[in-house]
Amino acid sequence: MFARNSHHGFIPPYILKRIIDNGSQHQRDRALGTLAHVRNLLPNPGPPNRQPMASVLPERGRPGEPRRSVHDAQQQMVLPGVLARIEGQPPVADAAVDEAYDALGTTHEFFWQVFGRDSIDNHGFPLIGTVHYGVDYENAFWNGAQMVFGDGDGEILNRFTLSLDVVAHELAHGVTESEAGLVYFNQSGALNESVSDVFGVLVRQFSLKQTADQADWLIGAELLTDNVQGDALRSMANPGSAYDDPLLGKDPQPGHMRDFIDTRDDNGGVHLNSGIPNRAFYLAATALGGYAWEKAGRIWYDTLCDRRLANDADFSAFARLAVDNAIARFGAGSDEERAVAQAWADVGVNP
Amino acid sequence: MKQLPALDSDATIRLSRQGGFAAIQALSRPREIDFASCNERQRQQICSVLEGCLPLATSPSGQGDRRYYQIELRFRQQERDDEMVLQVPEEQAPGELVRLWDKGEVL
Numbered sequence: 001m002f003a004r005n006s007h008h009g010f011i012p013p014y015i016l017k018r019i020i021d022n023g024s025q026h027q028r029d030r031a032l033g034t035l036a037h038v039r040n041l042l043p044n045p046g047p048p049n050r051q052p053m054a055s056v057l058p059e060r061g062r063p064g065e066p067r068r069s070v071h072d073a074q075q076q077m078v079l080p081g082v083l084a085r086i087e088g089q090p091p092v093a094d095a096a097v098d099e100a101y102d103a104l105g106t107t108h109e110f111f112w113q114v115f116g117r118d119s120i121d122n123h124g125f126p127l128i129g130t131v132h133y134g135v136d137y138e139n140a141f142w143n144g145a146q147m148v149f150g151d152g153d154g155e156i157l158n159r160f161t162l163s164l165d166v167v168a169h170e171l172a173h174g175v176t177e178s179e180a181g182l183v184y185f186n187q188s189g190a191l192n193e194s195v196s197d198v199f200g201v202l203v204r205q206f207s208l209k210q211t212a213d214q215a216d217w218l219i220g221a222e223l224l225t226d227n228v229q230g231d232a233l234r235s236m237a238n239p240g241s242a243y244d245d246p247l248l249g250k251d252p253q254p255g256h257m258r259d260f261i262d263t264r265d266d267n268g269g270v271h272l273n274s275g276i277p278n279r280a281f282y283l284a285a286t287a288l289g290g291y292a293w294e295k296a297g298r299i300w301y302d303t304l305c306d307r308r309l310a311n312d313a314d315f316s317a318f319a320r321l322a323v324d325n326a327i328a329r330f331g332a333g334s335d336e337e338r339a340v341a342q343a344w345a346d347v348g349v350n351p
Numbered sequence: 352m353k354q355l356p357a358l359d360s361d362a363t364i365r366l367s368r369q370g371g372f373a374a375i376q377a378l379s380r381p382r383e384i385d386f387a388s389c390n391e392r393q394r395q396q397i398c399s400v401l402e403g404c405l406p407l408a409t410s411p412s413g414q415g416d417r418r419y420y421q422i423e424l425r426f427r428q429q430e431r432d433d434e435m436v437l438q439v440p441e442e443q444a445p446g447e448l449v450r451l452w453d454k455g456e457v458l
Contacts, residue, residue, distance in 0.1 A: 139373060140372045142415035144414060156377075166372065169372065169416075170415065177414075177415070267413045270374075271370075271374035
């Protein structure tokens with residue numbers, strides 16, 4: 001009845017034309033399947049509770065010990081779903097459940113060992129994950145209380161637990177919410193996204209014991225199916241180069257302020273303009289060398305936890321505090337201070 | 352709560368699904384609806400869907416990778432072009448809105 005059209009808004013016409021011309025019947029069928037479930041949703045249950053139901057919480061252990069529980073939504077869109085594996089239990093015969101359990105554990109271990117942070121709130125917050133959310137659901141998210149992972153449509157995107165950095169990215173949203181609380185809109189939202197990408201890749205590098213020059217700096221490399229011409233969803237080293245596909249088009253992320261995208265879509269382009277602070281982190285980390293979490297990662301974490309960082313901070317404000325924190329931890333005139341200042345300058349952000 | 356403006360034949364609506372970890376523009380699949388190409392019954396049906404979304408609309412800022420439906424209304428009011436933007440969280444979106452976005456149909 002009503003045609004899709006692209007002459008208004010911010011979606012490049014060539015992308016839409018390609019989708020309309022080249023989108024398969026399978027993709028349409030998957031979307032319709034999701035639609036059927038969405039239509040069956042119950043009325044709005046209200047905002048999520050800050051704490052999941054007590055009955056599904058792992059018992060509180062010693063500081064630094066994770067409290068994981070992974071649930072199976074069984075293709076429904078109701079949270080948290082059926083408990084599938086709780087802290088201490090052996091693997092189950094479900095790859096998504098075990099991937100989520102392991103990735104949450106690795107991410108918890110990273111924050112504890114590297115920064116001495118005990119989970120999302122630094123007070124042992126339970127790590128609740130739900131897998132098999134919806135039918136062919138092409139997303140993962142943090143809802144203020146837990147993490148949620150879809151199975152992907154299998155044609156463009158695989159299940160979201162396949163990528164360790166994706167699980168870490170979602171958990172890091174909880175950390176950011178507990179610290180600076182960066183408002184998920186415009187530049188502060190892009191910083192929020194970037195911080196999650198930063199800790200996402202750091203958890204992967206930590207897991208693989210990779211130095212900055214050994215890492216690929218890709219986000220969601222396992223997510224794209226073989227049908228997609230691309231390496232990942234995002235590239236921190238070269239934003240805008242992650243994929244170039246006949247159906248999806250080209251990765252639109254900018255890596256410099258001169259290419260900043262002004263848009264009302266995507267909460268003000270939070271997944272687009274995050275390419276700019278992402279590249280700043282990559283430049284700082286590779287300039288300093290070694291394990292990225294030891295210097296650049298430490299500085300970014302200190303900045304995120306710095307009480308001077310306002311929740312509506314823009315790129316310049318974050319950059320300024322990053323330089324301050326480089327000085328505070330490594331000294332005025334240090335290589336770390338210079339590398340951080342130069343990295344932000346190189347992406348067009350003046351601290 | 353916002354009120355729906357009077358939408359005449361010069362109104363247009365852009366529906367899109369926004370946000371998400373995989374914020375690939377292809378997945379937002381924006382749809383334009385031109386009221387000039389709709390009959391009166393269709394306009395009434397669409398306005399009914401939109402009115403049902405008004406109490407569900409949230410503030411512009413989101414939360415870690417959560418998706419939402421964006422409704423952009425462009426219309427003329429008192430001989431001036433005007434605009435209203437609504438954002439409805441995915442998990443709260445009425446089925447009729449999702450169907451309108453996905454299929455371009457109203458029941």
